[in-house]
Amino acid sequence: MAEIDDELEQQRIQDEADEFEAMQQQERLAQIQAQNQQQGIGNKVQRTQDAVKTVQKWTKRYEKTSAALSFLGASFPVWGPILGVLAGAMLVIIILIAGCNQTGASGSVTRGVSFVAGIFGADICKNLTFNAGTSGGAGAGASFALDITITSAYRAGALTAGGGYSAHGRGEAIDIALRNPTVSVHGSDPRIAQLVAIGRSAGFIPAAGDTLDEYTNPAENATGGHVHVEFNLKPDGTTYCDGTRIPASGPSDLVSLVGVVPVDTGSTSDPRVRPCMLNAVIALFNAAQTAPTPSP
Numbered sequence: 125m126a127e128i129d130d131e132l133e134q135q136r137i138q139d140e141a142d143e144f145e146a147m148q149q150q151e152r153l154a155q156i157q158a159q160n161q162q163q164g165i166g167n168k169v170q171r172t173q174d175a176v177k178t179v180q181k182w183t184k185r186y187e188k189t190s191a192a193l194s195f196l197g198a199s200f201p202v203w204g205p206i207l208g209v210l211a212g213a214m215l216v217i218i219i220l221i222a223g224c225n226q227t228g229a230s231g232s233v234t235r236g237v238s239f240v241a242g243i244f245g246a247d248i249c250k251n252l253t254f255n256a257g258t259s260g261g262a263g264a265g266a267s268f269a270l271d272i273t274i275t276s277a278y279r280a281g282a283l284t285a286g287g288g289y290s291a292h293g294r295g296e297a298i299d300i301a302l303r304n305p306t307v308s309v310h311g312s313d314p315r316i317a318q319l320v321a322i323g324r325s326a327g328f329i330p331a332a333g334d335t336l337d338e339y340t341n342p343a344e345n346a347t348g349g350h351v352h353v354e355f356n357l358k359p360d361g362t363t364y365c366d367g368t369r370i371p372a373s374g375p376s377d378l379v380s381l382v383g384v385v386p387v388d389t390g391s392t393s394d395p396r397v398r399p400c401m402l403n404a405v406i407a408l409f410n411a412a413q414t415a416p417t418p419s420p
Contacts, residue, residue: 270319270412271303273386274405275350278378278396291354295375295398296365298405299338299350301388309342309349316340319351319412326408328353332364348391353408355401366400385409 282293291297300319307313316339323335333356339349355365362369378396381387385405387395397405 269414270315270322272300272319272409272412273303273388274381274395275299275301275348275388275391277381277387278375278394280374280394288357289370289374291356293374294355294363294365294370295378295396296363296401297352297354298381298397298401299352300408301348301350307339307349309339309346311339311349313339316351322408322411323351323353325411326353326404328355328404328408331356331358353404355404363400365398365404381405 276292276299277297278295279290279292282290284290300323301307302313302315302319305313307316316337320335320337327333328335334352334354336343336352336354338346338352342349343352355363357363375398377398379399379402381395381397381402382389384402386409389395
């Protein structure tokens with residue numbers, strides 16, 4: 125009996141220990157669940173706070189954008205016309221750039237208008253012509269009804285009888301010669317008259333300029349037959365080329381003719397002219413591309 129009582133006592137003690145362990149596990153499980161629940165609530169609160177902050181941020185951005193749009197709308201009567209004028213000016217500039225750098229009749233018309241404006245001191249194409257290859261006008265490799273080439277352009281230090289810079293010394297004159305065949309001084313080639321007419325049509329007529337037939341009436345120092353075209357000076361000393369005054373040191377804005385129009389580099393020591401002269405030369409050579417030419 126004593127052994128049975130001992131076993132029963134041990135079983136009771138074990139049952140109590142198991143029950144106590146089960147209670148502890150339940151308590152730990154309850155604590156874990158409570159902690160998880162609290163953490164979940166905290167995460168939800170944080171997400172809610174983040175969402176509120178995001179809404180507040182975008183609300184402020186919307187308010188700023190709305191205010192800016194309202195300001196633009198209210199000030200449209202002020203900046204709208206200005207924007208329209210600027211857009212119109214840009215369109216005019218684009219059209220002028222295209223015209224000043226275009227070959228053929230339309231390019232000649234634009235440069236002709238530019239030349240006339242230049243007489244009054246506002247050469248439109250002066251800063252709008254690209255001095256590169258054929259993009260600026262006739263082009264050195266273009267086909268011309270009149271086979272002509274430049275034989276003289278800028279002559280550094282060339283003076284007039286009165287001591288001032290000559291048109292060549294100002295970079296505002298060129299000599300043009302006929303080729304294929306070459307025409308000698310006092311020649312009777314009918315192309316001479318055609319070249320003189322083209323020079324005058326390009327604007328080299330008094331008072332703005334001159335076109336001189338130095339085939340028929342060569343200057344004393346002429347080395348060969350040619351037609352000379354130049355811009356003149358106004359009574360106030362400024363030039364009809366672009367309305368400026370050539371400084372005492374000579375022209376400082378010379379640009380090359382090479383690659384723009386045909387140039388006889390063998391006889392032209394300095395194939396440069398002023399930009400305003402370049403525009404007129406391009407117009408002249410453009411006219412030579414389409415001019416009806418008599419047979420030599």
